[in-house]
Amino acid sequence: MAAIFLLGAIAAPISLLLAFPLKIVVDNVIGSLPLPQVIQVLLPTTLHGSKLTNLILAVGMLLALSLLMNLQSFSAWLLQTYTGERLVMDLRSRLFWHVQRMGLPFHDRRGTNDVAYRIQHDAAAVQYLFLQGAVPLLSSTLSFVALLYVTMRLDWKLSVVAVAVSPLLLLLARKSGHRSREGWEGIKKLDSAAMLVLHEALASIRVVKAFGREEFENRRFQSRSRDRMAAQVKVASQLALFHLSITTTIAAGSATALWIGAKHVQSGLLTLGDLLLVMAYMAQLYDPLRTVSAKVPEVQGWMVSVRRALALLDEPPELSGSRHATALERAQGQISFRGVTFSYPKSGRAVNGVTFEIPAGTRVGIIGASGSGKSTLVNLLTRFYDPASGQILLDGRDVRDYRLPDLRRQFAVILQDPVVFSATVAENIAYGDPGAGREEIIAAAHAAMAHDFIEALPEGYDTVIGEGACPLSGGERQRLGIARAFLRDAPVMILDEPTSAIDVNTEDEIMKAMRRLATGRTTLVIAHRLSTIQDCDLLLVLHQGSLVSATSDFREAVQALAKTDSSDSPREWTNSLNRSGDSSADKAHVP
DSSP: HHHHHHHHHHHHHOOOHHHHHHHIIIIIIIIIIOOOHHHHHHHHHGGGGGGHHHHHHHHHHHHHHHHHHHHHHHHHHHHHHHHHHHHHHHHHHHHHHHHTTSSHHHHHHHOHHHHIIIIITTTTTTHHHIIIIIIIHHHHHHHHHHHHHHHHHHOOOHHHHHHHHEEEEHHHHHHHHHHHHHHHHHHHHHHHHHHHHHHHHHTTTHHHHHTTTTHHHHHHHHHHHHHHHHHHEEEEHHHHHHHHHHHHHHHHHHHHHHHHHHHHHHHHOOOHHHHHHHHHHHHHHHHHHHHHHHHHHHHHHHHHHHHHHHHHHHHHSSSSTTTTOOOSSSOOOOOEEEEEEEEOOOOOOOOEEEEEEEEEEOOEEEESSSSSHHHHHHHTTTTSSSEEEEEEEETTGGGBBBHHHHHHHHHHEEEEOOOHHHHHHHHHHHGGGGTHHHHHHHHHHHHOOOOOHHTTTTTTTGOEEEETTTTOOHHHHHHHHHHHHHHOOEEEEESSSTTTTSSSHHHHHHHHHHHHHHTTTTTEEEOOOOOTTOOEEEEEEEETTTTEEEOOOOOHHHHHHHHHSSHHHHHHHHHHHHHHHGGGHHHHHHO
């Protein structure tokens, strides 16, 4: 930035000298006036008075100054490009790092689309604010001061005319800047809203096509885009009117200066060459004023974007722990909930006074109707949220007393629809343990019964999967998620409805892999299927955020669920039990 400002400062004296060869041609080549004293000192005495020498001098000076100006422009352009891209990259990286450290309440409130828009689009304005705003404003100010000084030395009355229009230009710029800021704030909100529709429609394209809602989504996007376009046109109209006012004011100042200058030549106060030099300086003098006046409204738009991006940094980071938080290498897996109550900001209470104990190494099934608080328990345990009241203990210690990164390392999560990143199969499996070697990755894939289908992929473990790459079936994605959990080797496993979206045959293979994974670990299974929880040691039944049953007897848990859940699932489970009697496969007891 310092080098850019220095190059900008160099441009001012070069601009002053560019008009000087014209004065030499008019006064010392066409006319018969002697060369300026400064040039006479630099030239040998024998060359004084030679019109050919004066012409060569003027042409050589013009070429040298033009070359110098081009070198200055090229250096400034190259340096500004590098600096601008670094500014954007650094700000985007800092924002991305910061939002990843934000808690889930922040992301629930903001939404991924708004955050992504601020990082990708708003953050880019930082280079325009500095390089097309601050640098030109400073350079123009220096040029204006230098040109004003030279013009005053030549004819102070013309300088007064030039300065007289400055307050009016700055007043117009200030008024236009205020209107532009309000307009750009509205444009950014409308732009973000249009991007939200675009993101939702493309992310849910299967649902859109399934219900034939392409035309509806298109109209919705067009409506948001039309509002944005109208706001943009309004701001552009205001800026166009402002620029018209600027050019009219400058034209009036130039015309007045020309009138006064012509009168001074007629009265002998100025030579013709001096008048041409002064008018050239006057034109350059108005350029900085024009630049300053024009940049003020433009800077407002960039400032709006930069403020929106920096607002993310004003958000506090993720849930903090105790000031005396301790490190945790590997937990045993004993979990306790004691009177835990939690409410989501918008949807209301999620769990209410929940209390239970889970010994280390226990396999726990969590069942209940949708919205009963099953996933909320897991979110609280992993400290995605903190309870409003009550305590959650891991190995007899409040989870808030552990360092958050250490606490999160104690859990391995397998979701209903495992996330697959745009990376190779090996990188996806090693996501929970980036330092794992190839042999460890392959061993985890074998344990998850995923090795065979991975080997059948075009490039095996080096096959790129994810969005726009090699597609995987639901069962294959699930087994990759299990392999990832095997490699993480966490003492607590969380299975969030892991088989609800796959067929029965695939489910049998997945369950075998998950039983091996659960061995020796505390395992929490959120389930809607009988097969996934039939061999659990403890069953927790939730209803509307309250714990209605904590039992080791599967039949008792199903009966408790049937009393609270009006759906068909509990009845199907009960019918299955009645058909199979008291088979050990349908009952769960603590070993």
